[in-house]
Amino acid sequence: MGLNLVVLVKQVPDTQNITGDAMKEDGTVNRGALPAIFNPEDLYALEAALRIKEEIAGSKVHVITMGPPAAEQVLKESLYRGADTVALITDRKFAGADTLATSYALKCAIEKIGKYDIVICGRQAIDGDTAQVGPQTAEKLGINQITCVENIEQIDEASLIARRSIEGGFEIVKSKYPVLVTMTDEGHTPRTSSAIKVMTYKNAKAGDPEIPMWSIDYIGADVEACGLKGSPTKVKKIESVVLKAEELQMIENTDEGLNNLMHALISDHTLG
Amino acid sequence: MSNNIWVFVQQDEGKLADVSLQLISKATDLAKDYNSKTGSSVVVEAVLLGEKVKDLASTVIQYGAEKVFCVEDARLKFYTPVPYAKVMVDIIKKEEPQIILYGATTTGRDLGPRVASSLKVGLTADCTDLQIGDYESKGETYENILYQIRPAFGGNIVATIVAPEKKPQMATVREGVMKLNDPDSSRKGEIVEIASIVDDMDCLTEIIERVQQEKSVNLTASPIIVAGGMGVGTKEGFDIIADFAKTIGADVAASRAAVDAGFIHKDHQVGQTGVTVRPKLYIACGISGAIQHRAGMDESAKIIAVNNDPDAPIFQIAHYGIVGEISDVIPKLKKAFTAKA
Numbered sequence: 001m002g003l004n005l006v007v008l009v010k011q012v013p014d015t016q017n018i019t020g021d022a023m024k025e026d027g028t029v030n031r032g033a034l035p036a037i038f039n040p041e042d043l044y045a046l047e048a049a050l051r052i053k054e055e056i057a058g059s060k061v062h063v064i065t066m067g068p069p070a071a072e073q074v075l076k077e078s079l080y081r082g083a084d085t086v087a088l089i090t091d092r093k094f095a096g097a098d099t100l101a102t103s104y105a106l107k108c109a110i111e112k113i114g115k116y117d118i119v120i121c122g123r124q125a126i127d128g129d130t131a132q133v134g135p136q137t138a139e140k141l142g143i144n145q146i147t148c149v150e151n152i153e154q155i156d157e158a159s160l161i162a163r164r165s166i167e168g169g170f171e172i173v174k175s176k177y178p179v180l181v182t183m184t185d186e187g188h189t190p191r192t193s194s195a196i197k198v199m200t201y202k203n204a205k206a207g208d209p210e211i212p213m214w215s216i217d218y219i220g221a222d223v224e225a226c227g228l229k230g231s232p233t234k235v236k237k238i239e240s241v242v243l244k245a246e247e248l249q250m251i252e253n254t255d256e257g258l259n260n261l262m263h264a265l266i267s268d269h270t271l272g
Numbered sequence: 273m274s275n276n277i278w279v280f281v282q283q284d285e286g287k288l289a290d291v292s293l294q295l296i297s298k299a300t301d302l303a304k305d306y307n308s309k310t311g312s313s314v315v316v317e318a319v320l321l322g323e324k325v326k327d328l329a330s331t332v333i334q335y336g337a338e339k340v341f342c343v344e345d346a347r348l349k350f351y352t353p354v355p356y357a358k359v360m361v362d363i364i365k366k367e368e369p370q371i372i373l374y375g376a377t378t379t380g381r382d383l384g385p386r387v388a389s390s391l392k393v394g395l396t397a398d399c400t401d402l403q404i405g406d407y408e409s410k411g412e413t414y415e416n417i418l419y420q421i422r423p424a425f426g427g428n429i430v431a432t433i434v435a436p437e438k439k440p441q442m443a444t445v446r447e448g449v450m451k452l453n454d455p456d457s458s459r460k461g462e463i464v465e466i467a468s469i470v471d472d473m474d475c476l477t478e479i480i481e482r483v484q485q486e487k488s489v490n491l492t493a494s495p496i497i498v499a500g501g502m503g504v505g506t507k508e509g510f511d512i513i514a515d516f517a518k519t520i521g522a523d524v525a526a527s528r529a530a531v532d533a534g535f536i537h538k539d540h541q542v543g544q545t546g547v548t549v550r551p552k553l554y555i556a557c558g559i560s561g562a563i564q565h566r567a568g569m570d571e572s573a574k575i576i577a578v579n580n581d582p583d584a585p586i587f588q589i590a591h592y593g594i595v596g597e598i599s600d601v602i603p604k605l606k607k608a609f610t611a612k613a
């Protein structure tokens with residue numbers, strides 16, 4: 001027995017450590033200048049899945065990602081940590097997908113894996129911060145969803161109990177399978193790679209038997225619902241964040257300077 | 273199709289979410305703009321789900337809704353995704369609004385995507401501005417559609433997203449960025465009861481326990497804010513901030529770095545992953561001014577920056593800058609205030 005676990009991961013530009021040359025002059029992002037990393041919350045999703053596998057004998061962890069061949073790196077890192085199988089969903093026809101088209105492709109890939117009990121992914125990816133792909137994939141699969149999960153508290157062959165964060169508190173919720181769970185970064189710290197597994201997989205490449213590439217045809221997706229064609233949202237305009245240049249008045253750090261500042265704020269009724 | 277502008281109004285245990293009323297207010301502005309550009313007469317309508325919600329509908333009307341669709345069912349008492357999405361999709365298909373806004377709360381960001389996926393329409397997450405305008409693409413012009421404006425790439429860019437071809441156009445909107453209308457208790461509106469189509473089979477999530485506390489501070493309503501960052505140095509350093517705030521009648525806020533360092537509770541966090549504020553005065557103490565922080569406070573009417581680094585980015589958006597140590601400048605400011613007030 002055991003559970004079939006599908007983990008959805010994404011390779012993302014490291015937007016949390018933006019450096020000077022990451023923004024082009026026209027205000028768009030120079031993706032090439034940013035290191036590509038494993039989306040942080042997806043590592044928590046993988047960790048949750050690996051812990052379930054350790055708890056319920058016979059469980060399998062399948063990791064899938066959608067992206068260009070270079071995204072093989074996050075799949076290798078999943079294998080290093082203990083994933084049983086991985087797959088790279090890759091096809092030029094997926095280019096330009098918004099969250100709706102992405103979730104459709106993921107749904108087709110998950111169904112290609114076959115029987116699944118729990119789909120686990122990070123709550124959101126740091127390049128878009130939408131948190132939409134999880135719930136949309138659940139809807140496309142026609143299954144329940146639990147978002148913003150901090151921790152899976154209890155689990156057995158039939159159901160799980162999760163703690164999810166809500167504004168100003170938390171909920172403890174229970175769901176039977178199948179269910180899709182999105183994880184925040186408040187759970188168990190993701191494990192590091194296993195040295196033995198790194199030795200086993202370090203030379204694996206996308207297209208090798210360890211990292212199969214799945215095309216649009218292979219997963220049986222309708223091309224009209226994929227990529228730009230299947231995406232109702234369009235980007236009209238992108239602007240870099242311009243600092244609203246204020247008339248900055250420097251105040252001397254002296255009793256006189258600070259007294260004058262307070263006086264000005266009190267007399268124009270900002271203070272007092 | 274009705275072409276009206278909708279707001280999903282969130283209630284938690286009988287209390288309306290602040291962001292929902294902010295969105296009703298914003299929706300009335302959008303409707304006015306749309307009507308003046310097109311000569312039509314679209315109105316703002318709200319959808320309110322819960323166990324007993326009709327009593328809340330009059331408040332929603334006071335903020336600008338012409339009509340409130342109420343669906344009452346014990347199984348809708350607490351938000352769970354499948355029953356809520358089923359009810360929403362059903363009403364949307366019948367009424368065909370052109371725009372639907374959701375608060376970017378854990379509920380709105382759980383429900384919105386599910387509804388969008390079911391209807392196969394677009395959804396833009398966590399918007400900070402909404403406008404009506406035209407969009408041209410491949411020789412076609414789409415008139416008077418919804419510009420959905422949001423930060424992206426960790427707050428480093430601002431993107432304008434449109435969904436020109438399909439209605440409804442949907443967005444989740446961040447709390448605190450839209451101004452609240454003054455409620456008008458004389459406003460009249462229609463309350464429409466809709467029978468629930470929830471089935472026991474839809475109730476796939478069982479809520480075992482739910483703990484929700486009011487935030488210890490509501491910064492979105494604060495007229496004056498004193499905020500501390502890593503430059504405050506220690507948890508004790510925040511006592512200086514809190515003492516100064518109390519003296520001048522301000523609330524205390526913090527940057528993410530200060531919250532992560534354990535100086536103060538997360539409820540006080542301002543910025544991309546905290547709350548968005550627009551006080552009349554924001555005093556940033558020892559905050560370097562990372563873009564993620566600025567996104568949550570740069571609409572403040574006046575900004576004072578205090579930092580020991582004269583090159584800190586916070587000075588670029590400040591009106592007044594003071595270079596110095598927090599432990600030195602803040603007590604002096606307090607003394608100056610006490611002397612003048």
